[in-house]
Amino acid sequence: MRCLLVEEEVHQFSNLVKALSGEDVSKCYQCGKCSAGCPIASEMEILPNRIIRLIQINSKDTVLSSSTIWLCASCETCFTRCPEEIDLVRVMDVLRRLSLEEGYRCPEEGILRFNRFFLASVKNYGRVHELGLMMKYNLASRQPFKDLGQGIALFRRGKIPLRPQRIKGMDQIKGIFAKSKPFLEREASGGGGR
Amino acid sequence: MRYGYFPGCALHSTAKEFDLSIRLSCPHLDLELVEVPDWSCCGASPGHMISEELALALSVRNLYQAERHDLTTVIAPCAACYSRLKSANKEVREDARLMSRINRVVGEEFTGKVEVRHLIEVLYKDVGLSRIESSVTKPLKGMKFACYYGCLLTRPPKVADFDDVENPIIMDRIVEALGAEPVSWSHKTECCGASFAISRPEIVVRLVDEILKAAQFAAADSIVVACPLCHVNLDMRQSQARNKYGRNYNIPILYISQVIGLAQGEAYKALGLDKHLVSPKDLLKKGLASF
Amino acid sequence: MARVGVFVCWCGSNIAGTVDIETVLEAARRIAEVVHVEDNKYTCSESGQQSIKKAIKEHDLDRVVVASCSPLMHEVTFRRCIESAGLNPYLLEMANLREHCSWVHRNRGEATDKAIKLIGMAVAKVRRLEPLIPIRMPVEKRALVLGGGIAGIQAALDISKAGYLVTLVERLPTIGGHMAQLDKTFPTLDCSACILTPKMGEVLHDENIELLTYSEVEEVRGWVGNFEVQIRKKARSVDMVKCTGCGECIEKCPLKLPSEWDLGLGLRKAIYRPFPQAVPGVPVIDREQCFVFTKGKEKCRACERACPADAIDFEQEDEVIKRRFGAIVVATGFSLFDEKAYGEYGGGQYKDVISALQFERMVNAAGPTGGHIIKPSNGREPRNVVFVQCVGSRDRAKGIPYCSKICCMYTAKQALLLKEHLPESQAYIFCIDIRAGGKNYEEFVNRVQSEYGAIYIRGRVSRIYERGDKLIVKGTDTLAGIPVEVEADLVVLATAIASQSDSPQLARILRIPYDEHGFFSEAHPKLRPVESVTRGIFLAGACQSPKDIPDSVATAGAAAVRVCELFASDELALEPAIALVDAERCSGCLNCLEVCPFEAIREERVDSRRVASVSESICQGCGTCAAVCRSEAITMKGFTSPQLYSQIAAPFEEILKELEVEMPSC
Known part of the structure; x- marks a missing residue:
């Protein structure tokens, strides 16, 4: 108890x-x-x-x-x-x-990893590069062939560009990542609305 | 009618056909779309899961890009982008201190003079059904569509406020104007598990199965979507849902803009209809003799 | 020189816990013209009152300050107390040391200081008070009861039995109210009709009771003892004297319309009785539907030809009735929350998702299905029936934060009736908490589970949708901690008890307050639960808050006693603290007439000059007229300008003296 x-x-x-x-x-x-x-x-x-x-x-x-x-x-x-x-x-x-x-172990490693890789892609290119993200994720999860069939099918339909697009305002994106803090303190709202 | 256009990352890759079909069908409706210059990712779910400030700043950067180029209304076709941009816009507009704090992070002076809207909202409210109807050259007679709105097009109602939260109807009205028959069904706003597409696909497969089952039950020929994440899950995970849950699905998933384009007489390939994993070819043969 | 006595109350620890009584007593003794000061643990108690009376005699007091709680609480108590000691009851002033001081402050020193100032203010005012004599008015010994549900019926019968006249006004063509729609009642399973219809008949045959059905109150003027009420008796299109109630007309009417009484589950004709046992049994023609009124005078008239008594009267007009009443009992009941607000439950679109009242009609032998429980979509018997509690209730987002109080019980009852009607069926009840406070209520709910096998699932339903001819109910079992789904044949929604949608309008007509949810407000939640704050207007049943039948009957009886108490004396003493116009000073602008919320002011001629005049029996002493009077011609008795100014100035006496400012007066 x-x-x-x-x-x-x-x-x-x-x-x-x-x-x-x-x-x-x-x-x-x-x-x-x-x-x-x-x-x-x-x-x-x-x-x-x-x-x-x-x-x-x-x-x-x-x-x-x-x-x-x-x-x-x-x-x-x-x-x-x-x-x-x-x-x-x-x-x-x-x-x-x-x-x-606070350093708790995340029991859903995959989800956390995906989120991190996703944001890394945004940080590097300003946009998400889906192929790179998927490959990176699969390698890190030690399941390189996961969803391979689907991936190839998408690729064959020209839906997965090989190269990432990088935006022009990368300095700004880097700045945003550098300056952002995880929390915003808030005053309790009555209705709890967004 | 001139609008800013925020395609979002997916429309440049897995949802290419959404982008293609929007660019093809909108001119028939006198919608001029100007891509927001040098737009960047909205941060999506990973953004707000890890840092609230980051999520707001990534969205506000894009809103600023629009504002700077005199684009007073931005259309976001992706429901997730729409939700992120619109809620960030609402938050900073309603809180001057937050606005200046986020502006410091972005390094620009966004003033809040931009409206964020979803494509179907603009189609329904600004363009109007009669105009959509009059752009139709090949009515989609006899086709039964299940219009799927997913989670973020109507939720939470304080942000997405253009349609009924539990029983949205806008897309149904649009496909009706195209001559098709919208079916009444149960899973219009159930979540597809979007953000777990890669990290927890088995969840997505379960949710996709539920949605497909409901569409099948309502005897829909096809599911019409207005979000690239919904599409990729429903289209790409269909075979897995079939294997895992043993139901025989073959339900093409179409973007609303593709459906509009079809009715306007645009070509199969030009609308990117060949890009779906579940091919709509047979379905369209049934509906449109000319295909 | 006045001789003021100050009585400081501890109110147990309510005041004494925060205010230092000793210091207060000492300070009070130093106030001019205060000749006696004492404290008491509970001044309102019998011994406390005795000591006030004793002090008045011993110290020859001519004015009294009681420093205790709000005058709302005990002003009447202490007025009576000093009156019995021979003082004019209006020579009392209360200093509110509880609500205005000890309950709202924490710092002992500051609270004590404030208490002293409050007493000083009260003394300043009491010194200038003048004796007032209550106004005596004759009482019209006839009561108006609004609403013919069980509460109104009970109140009317009780008042009548005490020997007074009653007019019972009901908006629908029949009395009976919601109780007449029910099948059986919890927890005894008495047949609702069996216990109600005899009372309905009693009303009809009671010589003291005038029954006006299909009628509504349009206007109420006057005040306690003398209300002037205008009632519109809508044209029934059937002569109530000639009609024998044979029902031939109903047989012959060709028009079939959805029945409101059966909540759309059954049909009625354009000439109809809501239900066969309706009282009075005289049918009514729905003029919005009847062909004679929608298509032309020469059309149809089948009912007229069928009537053997020649009672059909298409030309009948509304009748406006004016009556005087001494008291009014409001028993207008409740309405049910509209489940359309729940889009997640289908928003009223699914045929097999019904409201609990619809279920009640269905299970009722006199109802549209003759007592058979069926799926409205296909007429088949359901097997799995899901009951969803708290539809509307306890849902702030949907506008109703309160608990509707009766749904847990009626749902349990309906689950029991389901099993009795369909032994093969299974009830699943989604509830949040089971609220079964009441005699034999908890035992009843337990029986429904153990003997009738109803499965209770603790958790609110999030979604209901159709799959073929089944309904999928998505919920969660919060006790087991798992999500659950039930495939149901029929879903019954326990919709919340809401106020009548037009209760604010009626409240305005009656000049009684109502709460944010449209329920009429009682004068005191504990001690005056059946009185409105407006004297002479009483509340019975669910128009005040959600109530079950026993509570409705009990409050109706209580309201009836209050009416009889008023009628027991021939004259009524009215509050003398009212407005008085000085005709000399009145400029005749009549701004006061415009602002008076009680219509107590009328125009009068004095020496051919236009002046305002206050009707003593109507004025409630609110003071609005005095506030707008530019020539200061209106005095509020008991609250005159000199009295109030000296009260306000009291705490600043020393400062004013230092500044050599004269004490303000009029």
Whole structure:
């Protein structure tokens, strides 16, 4: 059994999430509609409503090491239907960044790797070079022939340019990557709207 | 009507035919598209997953590029680009402090004088159904389309506010104007798992199977999409869904602009219809004798 | 010189916890003309009141300040208290040390300082108060009951039994309300009609009750004891005296229309009774549909030919009835939240997704399917039936943050009825929390699970869609922590209890407040739950908040007692703290007449001069007229300018003295 009320104040984690996302998870009364509509729910070990619950009871480690936060597809179904209008997508974004920032192991390595390679491509060219991204990803995942059939089929239809396009304003893109910080502090918004 | 055009990365590669068909069909509707000069990636999902500031700045850079070239309205045909650009625009416009902070990161002075809109919104609201109808030379009689909107064309309603969030209808009206029959079906706005196309394809295959199953149930000949990510998943993962879940799918996935182009009499190849993995050839033979 | 007594209340720890009572007492003793100061743990208690009375006598007090809570809470209490000790009750002033001080401050020193100032202000005012004599008015001993549902019926019968006259006004052609639409009632499974229809008949035959159905209130003037009400009795197109209720006309009418009573599941004619046991049993012609009114006078007239009593009257006109009433009971009930707002549940498009009230009609033996539960799409019996609770309720995003209170129970009841009607069926109930507070309610829900096999799934449904003739219900079992999908044949939505859509309009006519959701506001949530803040207007049933049948009946009875209490005396004492116009100073601009929210001011001629005059029985003493009067001709009794100015100036007395400014007065 885990005791909730240890030395830390029980609102510590929810306050942090509120400060970084502007979303007040204490409004959640656990109706479960987010999980009910989540397209990825069947792949999740911890359902979205439970992520919110865990934030409410200060279970930071469980949340930040969960695969759920990485499996969220940002499809916005939960936010659209949430009776309390909690922007769960924004909360998930903040949880992902917190998880990285605080050095939690990401249980969905592939998703994280893809995201990193994607952004690396943007950083290098200003745009995404899909072929390069896929090759890099497959090599790093040690499955070089994954989706090969599909890849060849796309290639044969002239849909995958071999060379990346590089934009002119690369200095600006580099600057953006250099200057961007992961978090924006926010004031809690009543309706939680974007 | 002159609009800024933000094709986005996919339309230069896996969704080339979306780009081709837009450029071909829009002039029939007096839509002049000016590509946003030197546009860059909007950051997509990886951007906001890793850094909020980065996501906003990458979008704002593009909005600034449009603003600087007097493009007051930017059309983004990709639902993800549309969502990123539009929500970034909304956020910085509503918060002056955020605007100046992001402008510092970008190194430009964006002032917020740009509107971001999706292609189908412009087609429906600015061009109008009657004009679309009058551009038709080969009505798509007898074709049954399932219009698929995916997640980000209507969600969240505070950002994407041009159609009903749970039962969007704009694309259905457009294909109707082309002489085709839009089917009523259940999975118009279900997510295809877009961002996991490469990293967790088995999730995508499961979701694609659900969507294809629903379209098949509604007896649709084809699914019409308005997003390159939806397209690549539904088209490319169809054979895998077939193998894994044992249903016999052969449902061509068409871009809305290709469907419009077809009705306007544009050629099969010119619209990039030969580029799909699930070939629409047989379907079009059924519908359009001339193909 | 006045002799003021100051009584400082601890209110347990409510005031004493934040305000230092000793310091306050000391300061109060130093105020001029204060001759007695004392404290009490609970001044409102019997012993507290006794000590006030004792002090009045012992110290020969002629004015009293009670420093305790809000006057809203206990002004009446303390007025009665000093009156019984021989003082005029209006020589009381309250200093609000609780709501205005201890409850809103944390710093003890500052709160104490403020408490002293509040008492100083109260003393300053009380010194200038003058005795007021309540206005006495005769009471019209006839009650108006608005709404003929179970609450209105109960209130009307109760008032009548006490020997007073009642006019019951119902907007629909029949009384009975929602209860008449129901099949069985939880948790006893009494047949709704069996317990309701006798009461409906009783109303019809009660000599004290005038029943006006198909009628609506258009205008209400006057005040408690003397309301003047205008009621429009809509043309029924059937002579109520001649009609025998045989129903021949209904048989012959060729027009079939969707029945509102059956929520579209059944049909009615253009001349119709909402249901066979309607009271009165006289049918009504729907003039928006009947051929005679839509196509021309010479058309159809089948009902007229069929009527053996010659009761059909196409020429009948609306009748405007004016009556005086001493009191009004509002029992206008509720409406149901429209599930169209839930696009994710099909937005009202799926035939086999029905509302709970539709289910109720279906399971009712007198309903459109004769008590058979079917899929409306194909008429077949359903096997898997999903009940979705909280459709609208507890959904801030859809506009209703509150719990509708009765859905958990009626859903459990419907699941039970389903099993009784279709033993092969299976009920799945998606709920968030099961709220079964009430006598035998929890036990009932348990029975529905253990004996009738209903499966409760804790989690709100996110999506419902059609797949062929099945409905896929996507939810989650939050207890098991897994997503679930049910393939259902029929889905029943427990739609929220909402206020009547036109309740704000009625509230304006009645001049009673309503809350943000359109429910009428009670005067006090605990101690005056069936009174509106407007004297003489009472609330019964679900027009005040969602209620089940027992609660509706209980509040109706309570409201009836309040009416009888008013009627028990021949005269009514009205609040004398009202506006008074000085005709000499009045310039006759009549700005006051424009702004008066109660229409209490009328134009009068004094020596051929136009002046304003206040009707004592109507004025509520709100003071709006005094605020707009440019010639300061209007005085508010109990709140005169000198009284208020000295009260305002009191805390600044020393500063004003230092600055050598004279104390303001009028």
